Amino acid sequence: MAQRPDRTPLTGSTLVRLLAGLIDPQQRVRDSRMSFADALNQWTGWTESLALSQALERPLPAGPAAPSADRAARADRHAAESAECRRVRALLAQSIAREVSDAGRGPLDEGMGFTPFRQCHQARQQAMEVSIGPLRERVRAALAEHQGEMARLAALDAVMAEVLAAQERRLLATVPALLARHFERLCGSGAEAEACGDAQSLDADARRELFRLDQQAVLLAELELRLQPVLGLLAALQPPSSPEGGP
Numbered sequence: 001m002a003q004r005p006d007r008t009p010l011t012g013s014t015l016v017r018l019l020a021g022l023i024d025p026q027q028r029v030r031d032s033r034m035s036f037a038d039a040l041n042q043w044t045g046w047t048e049s050l051a052l053s054q055a056l057e058r059p060l061p062a063g064p065a066a067p068s069a070d071r072a073a074r075a076d077r078h079a080a081e082s083a084e085c086r087r088v089r090a091l092l093a094q095s096i097a098r099e100v101s102d103a104g105r106g107p108l109d110e111g112m113g114f115t116p117f118r119q120c121h122q123a124r125q126q127a128m129e130v131s132i133g134p135l136r137e138r139v140r141a142a143l144a145e146h147q148g149e150m151a152r153l154a155a156l157d158a159v160m161a162e163v164l165a166a167q168e169r170r171l172l173a174t175v176p177a178l179l180a181r182h183f184e185r186l187c188g189s190g191a192e193a194e195a196c197g198d199a200q201s202l203d204a205d206a207r208r209e210l211f212r213l214d215q216q217a218v219l220l221a222e223l224e225l226r227l228q229p230v231l232g233l234l235a236a237l238q239p240p241s242s243p244e245g246g247p
Contacts, residue, residue: 100215121215150236179214
């Protein structure tokens with residue numbers, strides 16, 4: 001079985017590091033050390049910034065805690081939402097492994113180059129968006145049932161999801177194009193083929209297997225990136241006395 005050689009570790013998210021290792025040296029991924037505040041400032045206009053400011057300045061709900069804020073009930077809700085998060089993550093990871101393994105093997109895929117892999121990647125991205133969006137809303141709703149900072153965090157997350165959705169979609173839509181260039185260097189022919197290292201001695205099928213490993217790793221990294229807001233909400237929902245640990 002083909003094995004992907006280790007790559008030099010870089011700073012930033014796993015997805016950024018993987019993409020930086022796949023693209024050519026002249027097309028480096030943007031330095032991921034930019035602060036979150038700087039990136040958010042570039043991604044939002046004045047209307048989005050106003051919405052975020054209003055969510056941050058929203059007064060904390062007053063009055064006695066609702067029955068659903070009971071510690072035991074909160075622990076039960078956290079356990080249920082964590083289990084759902086694990087379920088969604090597992091299903092998406094399994095579908096990524098299955099679909100990437102099958103990509104480019106169909107009788108009509110011969111000679112289509114990267115096209116089957118592009119279709120596979122875009123379909124998996126859409127599946128992640130369709131599954132993780134409702135999951136995030138579900139965990140946010142659980143958080144909103146409580147008083148104080150938890151309710152404020154739920155309101156802030158709702159605004160953040162709306163404000164950053166278009167930017168997230170636009171940026172992640174560029175990933176297939178980066179993979180297409182990697183595919184041409186690894187599996188292409190003629191001047192466009194620039195496979196290096198151990199891949200030079202492999203036949204076409206083995207090179208495609210190496211590419212599948214890379215594509216699967218990129219999709220799994222994107223899955224973890226998309227799940228980060230959900231995991232953050234789950235961490236806030238967890239009762240202080242509960243054992244530490246996420247899904």
